[in-house]
Amino acid sequence: MTQNLPRACPSARLLGWPTGVNAIRVSIICTVAILWEAVVNSGLVYSGVMPSLVAIARSTVGIFATAEFYGNLQISALEVALSLVIGTVTGVFVGVLLGASRVLSRAYEPYIYYLGPTPRIIFLPIMIMLFGLGIGSKVALGALSCFFVLALISANSMRQINPTLIRVGRSLQAKPLQMVTKIYLPAMRAPILNGVRLGFGTAMLTCILAETKLSNAGLGFMLMQFYSQFNMPALYGMLVVIFVIAGMGNGALGRLADGRAR
Template structure:
């Protein structure tokens, strides 16, 4: 409401003029009203539909089926081919016979003994390789002088296969545990070393400059910037080394060992226990898959900052 005073002649009473604003009509009220809002449940239903439990379960089943289809097909062929005469059962027994021998070795404890022996050797050599290769790789990747000094020497041995040095290790270190563990160290060392060097050299220079501008000391720089940025590349080498540790060790255990999966396979072959031989091969595959799964979990744990 507003009021105004009209001009008047002298001697006359002044009466204020009152102006009343018009009442808004129903159309105006509707036009200027706030738009209707959807509740949280309505918004989620319209924009981001959540699949039901059954749909999620079916989706997971389809993904598992696609991932395992090739493996299932291979196992079916392994079971059927010897039985229909495509291959001789003497040299390739059906899968069911191999699994029966696998179960027998597992129940008797013999398989567990050989697996434990192989894992102890592989784990020892793998751990030593990690403790040696990562610090050396950081030094080579960070300081050019260290790279120039050690580069040619390491390049020479990097191109020498581990199994080619097995006779040398046996000749120098004997036929016992030392030669086998040393061979595993040698086989695991270079994948970890080379990936550590690559990881350190590919750290974003802007991160390093920013950390130095903030006055971060060298030790903290490695701890907070260089190592976290290089972890994914380092773990690529660690996973490669984990696979190499088992493969090389099995070959070493076939020469002069008295226990281990390599010894089990060789012993079964010499005694024509073919189902036991294939059971040992299956055990090696399961051990390798398990080691890779553990390393993948560790990689995700140490690299979780990349997804935050």
């Protein structure tokens, strides 16, 4: 006996009202906004530390109106992009080697597992000494964060490849490079794309965190400028901007991964 599942109201769709999952998301955002304003208006928290949403919105619009923001955005975007490319290439390369060789896996993979959870920011002084105060140190730190994610995912994906595919490649006397390009990487496409999505998040987090510590450019640098000026509306507005940029990038990579997986 079939059950009649509730359907979204057609009139709600015609009016453009959110339904289903979108309605839940909108309700969460509205609830957080109402609670925020309630705390601000209650007087329990100093208004300079927790400004109203109207003040944050005005500061956010003001951030987009400045040329300084776009210059710093380009620098941060370049750092994250280079970190993601370098970390992905090196991580997949090492992951394929570890997944294809039991000896290498037993010898070196434990070190990746042990170093993987280590906070990357502790390596910042070393990266600064090696690559200077410019974007080089941030890219190196971001690539290091992305590397561990892709290396572990690639190594585990290698072990889950259908053995029949590997035997077919060997029976055709495929060379190692051909095995990688024709057998391994196509079979690992979906996990690697999901790993790139995770690597993007870690790379962006690490790069912006490094910019807050010691830098003269980037979104993290702007964030610390607002903090040093005690410009809390702009500080919260900058956090909103970074959150939106991260969400858009993650969403784009997620759609790419879903499209490639089909």
